[in-house]
Amino acid sequence: SQQGEEDPQALSIQEGENATMNCSYKTSINNLQWYRQNSGRGLVHLILIRSNEREKHSGRLRVTLDTSKKSSSLLITASRAADTASYFCATDDAYNQGGKLIFGQGTELSVKP
Amino acid sequence: SQTIHQWPATLVQPVGSPLSLECTVEGTSNPNLYWYRQAAGRGLQLLFYSVGIGQISSEVPQNLSASRPQDRQFILSSKKLLLSDSGFYLCAWSVQRGYTGELFFGEGSRLTVL
Numbered sequence: 679s680q681q682g683e684e685d686p687q688a689l690s691i692q693e694g695e696n697a698t699m700n701c702s703y704k705t706s707i708n709n710l711q712w713y714r715q716n717s718g719r720g721l722v723h724l725i726l727i728r729s730n731e732r733e734k735h736s737g738r739l740r741v742t743l744d745t746s747k748k749s750s751s752l753l754i755t756a757s758r759a760a761d762t763a764s765y766f767c768a769t770d771d772a773y774n775q776g777g778k779l780i781f782g783q784g785t786e787l788s789v790k791p
Numbered sequence: 792s793q794t795i796h797q798w799p800a801t802l803v804q805p806v807g808s809p810l811s812l813e814c815t816v817e818g819t820s821n822p823n824l825y826w827y828r829q830a831a832g833r834g835l836q837l838l839f840y841s842v843g844i845g846q847i848s849s850e851v852p853q854n855l856s857a858s859r860p861q862d863r864q865f866i867l868s869s870k871k872l873l874l875s876d877s878g879f880y881l882c883a884w885s886v887q888r889g890y891t892g893e894l895f896f897g898e899g900s901r902l903t904v905l
Contacts, residue, residue: 708890720881720896721835766834770891777823777842778850779891783834 683782684767690788697754699785701767702747708772710743710750711779715764724752724765729772759791793818797882797897804904810855810869812900814882817863822884824865825894826857829879841865842887877904 683702691697703710709728713721727734727743727750734741740753754761766784770777797814804810816822823842827835837850839857847857854873858866865882879901883894 709892711893713894718879718899718901720898721883721894722896723893726893768894777885777887777891778837778840778848779825779885779894780837781827781835786832 684765684785686785687783688786688788690790691757693757693759693789693791695757695789697757697761697787697789699752699765699767699787701750701752701782703750703767703769703782704748705769706772707745707769709770710741711768712739712741712750712752713766713768713781715766715784717763721766754787757787757789759789761787762789763787793884793895795882795884795895795897797900799900800898801901802903804872804902806874806904807871810867810872810876810902812867812880812882812902814865814867814897815863816884819863819884819886821862821887823887823891824859824863825883825885826865826867827881827883829881829899831878835881839867872902872904874904877902 685700711726712724715721725736727741738755743750764784764786766781768779768781794817825840826838829835841847841859855869881899882897885894
């Protein structure tokens with residue numbers, strides 16, 4: 679079953695602009711994570727936000743979480759061409775302690791120099 | 792430090808042939824292990840996950856199977872491949888906790904079934 683849904687599916691911006699990606703999910707969670715994937719490579723973890731947190735920062739990344747709306751956003755500030763990649767949100771299930779993590783369909787970000 | 796190895800990186804197989812993809816993790820004990828599949832331009836579909844030796848949870852009914860013969864070894868298999876099995880297969884591991892934390896991914900195995 680699909681848990682996380684990202685939008686937009688694709689985003690094209692100029693270097694220096696900010697990029698915002700959104701994620702919605704369906705069940706109660708313990709945490710929500712964001713990952714990055716360069717074309718043809720494995721995923722790399724970016725940031726984890728717990729269900730009792732509302733905002734978290736890591737370098738140029740800012741993640742917000744609204745558990746009442748079951749949504750999260752990832753903001754990349756001052757984007758660079760090297761930020762070009764696909765970005766995925768992933769959620770666990772607060773009622774399933776078995777270690778399962780479900781990914782969304784991703785947002786494909788293109789940053790033009 | 793922990794590392795994850797996944798192989799082969801690329802393979803082309805005829806329909807009806809068997810499949811074996813292998814994943815091993817080094818530098819940690821008793822990890823959660825995962826197999827995901829990614830179709831072209833799509834998100835990741837969870838196929839199997841394991842919280843211990845011999846403990847496999849299957850998420851999607853299909854002609855694939857997974858085994859965990861050793862603590863840090865996870866194998867994805869098929870007896871007879873279908874065209875629809877083509878895709879990018881990713882193995883991952885995480886630390887066992889009361890919640891699912893960060894996943895560490897391998898570099899993937901690209902399977903083309905002809």
